[in-house]
Amino acid sequence: MNDFIFKENELYCEDVPVEQIASEVGTPFYLYSLATLGRHFSVFNESSKVLNSLICYSVKANSNIAVLNFLFKMGWGADIVSGGELFRALKAGVDAHKVVYSGVGKTEGEIEFALKSDILMFNVESLPEVFLIDKVAGRLNAKARVSFRINPNVDPKTHPYISTGLKKNKFGINIKHALSAYETAGELSNIDVVGLDCHIGSQLTEIAPFNDAVEIIKELLDKITAKGFNIKYLDLGGGLGITYENEMPPHPSTYMNSIKKILKGYEGRIIFEPGRLIVGNAGIFVTKVIYNKDTGSKNFIIVDGGMNDLIRPALYEAYHEIVPVIKRDGPRAKSDVVGPICESADFLGKDRVMNSVQEGDLLAVFSAGAYGFSMSSNYNSRPRVAEVLVDKDKFYIIRIRETYDDLIAKETIPDYNYNIT
Ligand code: LLP
Numbered sequence: 001m002n003d004f005i006f007k008e009n010e011l012y013c014e015d016v017p018v019e020q021i022a023s024e025v026g027t028p029f030y031l032y033s034l035a036t037l038g039r040h041f042s043v044f045n046e047s048s049k050v051l052n053s054l055i056c057y058s059v060k061a062n063s064n065i066a067v068l069n070f071l072f073k074m075g076w077g078a079d080i081v082s083g084g085e086l087f088r089a090l091k092a093g094v095d096a097h098k099v100v101y102s103g104v105g106k107t108e109g110e111i112e113f114a115l116k117s118d119i120l121m122f123n124v125e126s127l128p129e130v131f132l133i134d135k136v137a138g139r140l141n142a143k144a145r146v147s148f149r150i151n152p153n154v155d156p157k158t159h160p161y162i163s164t165g166l167k168k169n170k171f172g173i174n175i176k177h178a179l180s181a182y183e184t185a186g187e188l189s190n191i192d193v194v195g196l197d198c199h200i201g202s203q204l205t206e207i208a209p210f211n212d213a214v215e216i217i218k219e220l221l222d223k224i225t226a227k228g229f230n231i232k233y234l235d236l237g238g239g240l241g242i243t244y245e246n247e248m249p250p251h252p253s254t255y256m257n258s259i260k261k262i263l264k265g266y267e268g269r270i271i272f273e274p275g276r277l278i279v280g281n282a283g284i285f286v287t288k289v290i291y292n293k294d295t296g297s298k299n300f301i302i303v304d305g306g307m308n309d310l311i312r313p314a315l316y317e318a319y320h321e322i323v324p325v326i327k328r329d330g331p332r333a334k335s336d337v338v339g340p341i342c343e344s345a346d347f348l349g350k351d352r353v354m355n356s357v358q359e360g361d362l363l364a365v366f367s368a369g370a371y372g373f374s375m376s377s378n379y380n381s382r383p384r385v386a387e388v389l390v391d392k393d394k395f396y397i398i399r400i401r402e403t404y405d406d407l408i409a410k411e412t413i414p415d416y417n418y419n420i421t
């Protein structure tokens with residue numbers, strides 16, 4: 001089932017022609033389907049019912065407040081990694097008691113904000129961090145619920161930039177130091193140790209690394225429990241992959257059932273932090289062809305969307321399918337689809353064989369709903385693009401396109417007193 005479909009030769013999002021949206025909002029823009037989002041929500045939610053679970057959507061994947069609000073209304077919580085994400089999540093209506101806070105560099109101000117908001121727990125990534133949380137909680141007369149993020153040293157077999165559970169990564173506590181970390185935290189008067197956490201990486205397409213990690217975590221859980229800790233929450237992070245090209249990631253229910261087997265007998269709540277799986281294929285990026293350029297050795301399709309809008313190809317050499325919004329007949333040619341940014345890494349696709357496109361044609365870049373807009377920037381002084389959400393035959397602009405004024409809105413020219421001598 002797909003909500004980005006061709007009717008005749010024209011791409012629709014649900015019941016709305018993509019070209020119609022482009023003519024009203026301009027290009028480039030991100031386009032999300034509420035039907036797809038809802039379906040992904042339901043599949044994950046239903047699959048998780050074999051366990052006593054709490055789903056905390058990973059806000060970083062797509063943090064538009066309309067997307068967040070939809071998922072929170074359905075009962076999910078949030079996995080956050082910054083004060084800014086906490087702010088967004090609260091504005092979008094999250095229940096603070098369903099918020100978990102990960103990240104290696106939580107600052108004192110962020111910790112205070114989270115404690116005052118009474119979030120469910122901090123996923124602590126180092127001893128200095130738990131000492132700081134203890135100090136801030138003491139100052140606020142609060143008790144901080146914490147879990148330790150453990151680095152199980154498992155290879156997730158994904159891109160090196162998005163693997164997090166190897167001992168060479170900066171994330172989590174070395175499994176060898178885990179027990180003593182729990183003992184240390186158990187002594188702190190403003191800390192309530194309630195959980196155990198792990199997240200080994202993103203875009204995992206095999207089940208084995210998950211199983212390996214959960215087995216390691218289960219063994220540790222038993223040891224921690226034997227020391228008298230009551231681990232009410234076991235947070236297994238996110239990471240389930242999606243199909244960009246021809247990957248065949250495991251279905252969420254396969255994943256849940258195998259976790260259920262490994263964790264047999266555990267009576268606490270199991271937390272999941274899915275991100276990409278929920279939003280990745282619920283969104284596309286729409287961009288317009290500016291020029292066709294033949295350099296004599298290569299064809300370039302130059303489009304108005306660049307690496308500042310969608311950085312995944314540049315950063316991870318990620319593949320995103322690119323398809324003309326209106327299919328034309330005509331000769332097929334091999335081209336690189338590139339943006340206007342002054343960087344050679346500014347490409348959306350390389351060596352793509354497509355029917356020839358003309359200036360003004362629209363291209364759809366698929367699987368762009370996760371880590372698309374949320375990683376975008378103003379590089380080359382390009383206003384950030386619009387985001388649009390479709391619900392059946394209606395579309396809603398859920399983020400208006402930035403203007404040139406927005407680019408400089410926070411900047412000032414100081415009245416300095418420097419003279420060239
Ligand atoms: N929980 C934690 C602690 C995480 O660090 C992440 C992602 C997630 C959950 C969600 O993982 P997901 O279900 O989305 O795989 N920018 C990269 C992905 C970075 C992932 C960072 N952490 C990309 O575009 O592929």
